[in-house]
Amino acid sequence: MRFFFHSGYVAPLPAGHRFPMSKYETTRDALAAAGVCFDRPEPVARDLLLTVHAQPYVDAVLAASVDSAIERRIGFAVTPAVALRASLSVGGTLAAARAALAEGFAANVAGGSHHAMPDGGAGFCVFNDLAVTTAVLLREGSARRILIVDLDVHQGDGTAVCLAGMAGAFTLSLHAERNFPVRKASGWRDIALPDAMEDSAYLDILAAELDRAFLAARPDLVLVQAGVDAHANDQLGRLSLSDSGLLARDRMVRSACIAAGVPMAATLGGGYDADVAALGARHARSLLTLAGQPIEPAFFGFTATNRGLDAASDGIMREADQG
Numbered sequence: 001m002r003f004f005f006h007s008g009y010v011a012p013l014p015a016g017h018r019f020p021m022s023k024y025e026t027t028r029d030a031l032a033a034a035g036v037c038f039d040r041p042e043p044v045a046r047d048l049l050l051t052v053h054a055q056p057y058v059d060a061v062l063a064a065s066v067d068s069a070i071e072r073r074i075g076f077a078v079t080p081a082v083a084l085r086a087s088l089s090v091g092g093t094l095a096a097a098r099a100a101l102a103e104g105f106a107a108n109v110a111g112g113s114h115h116a117m118p119d120g121g122a123g124f125c126v127f128n129d130l131a132v133t134t135a136v137l138l139r140e141g142s143a144r145r146i147l148i149v150d151l152d153v154h155q156g157d158g159t160a161v162c163l164a165g166m167a168g169a170f171t172l173s174l175h176a177e178r179n180f181p182v183r184k185a186s187g188w189r190d191i192a193l194p195d196a197m198e199d200s201a202y203l204d205i206l207a208a209e210l211d212r213a214f215l216a217a218r219p220d221l222v223l224v225q226a227g228v229d230a231h232a233n234d235q236l237g238r239l240s241l242s243d244s245g246l247l248a249r250d251r252m253v254r255s256a257c258i259a260a261g262v263p264m265a266a267t268l269g270g271g272y273d274a275d276v277a278a279l280g281a282r283h284a285r286s287l288l289t290l291a292g293q294p295i296e297p298a299f300f301g302f303t304a305t306n307r308g309l310d311a312a313s314d315g316i317m318r319e320a321d322q323g
């Protein structure tokens with residue numbers, strides 16, 4: 001089971017920037033504490049970026065000379081380190097998808113840059129790793145039907161636009177209706193959810209949508225955008241999922257893939273919390289759950305007890321829900 005990480009996933013931003021860049025390191029650390037070892041991805045080749053991105057934009061990013069209006073939409077300046085980070089992030093998702101096709105599951109400890117459009121980035125996203133990976137694998141015939149399950153609290157608008165009209169590409173996005181972006185794109189299947197939705201209502205909808213999506217798309221590969229910003233504590237999200245709700249979400253996605261016999265590659269996606277260690281643990285729990293790995297009680301901030309792990313986790317999550 002392979003997890004892709006590169007130290008270049010962390011690019012320096014100005015002090016106090018609201019994007020939690022260090023969460024990639026805290027997620028890696030939390031995964032490492034659970035015994036995960038990492039593979040290093042290569043930066044994606046320029047010509048593969050051109051499968052969905054416009055050539056002038058790709059070259060501007062690679063030269064770190066992006067128009068300031070586009071940089072404002074992205075939310076930070078595209079420095080050489082940010083450009084390398086963007087290429088590595090696409091490389092990581094592509095590598096994870098290839099590994100998943102060979103082995104059943106793999107994850108990129110970055111990626112899910114679903115707001116990036118063909119001709120410019122947006123919302124902290126520079127290149128669209130999900131769209132590039134889908135376009136490359138379909139073009140080369142490694143997969144014929146790819147379903148993107150985007151569970152970030154924000155709509156996967158860039159992915160929908162990048163893949164519009166591409167045969168074999170299917171995008172499912174569950175997102176908060178009132179979250180960014182204000183103007184939603186039209187994907188294959190878009191489910192806009194009301195503010196403050198909690199676990200059971202969310203999970204009912206997800207179960208129905210996964211059933212429908214697997215039946216209609218009949219994918220031979222699933223890419224998951226496993227953003228954790230639907231969590232109640234998230235600074236930017238408008239939904240109210242608990243720790244156990246996110247866990248159930250990820251178990252449900254994994255079960256759907258297993259039931260259909262379809263390999264899955266997971267990407268990190270969004271998550272915003274002033275407590276970056278807690279945020280990293282939240283992302284790590286999500287990836288481990290998608291991978292089918294047991295979650296240690298220590299991941300919830302409590303010391304492991306000699307009770308059964310599942311019983312301990314349930315009790316801890318009940319306490320966490322009440323707190």
Ligand SMILES: [Zn+2]
Nearest residue numbers: 152153154270
């Ligand atoms: Zn998000």
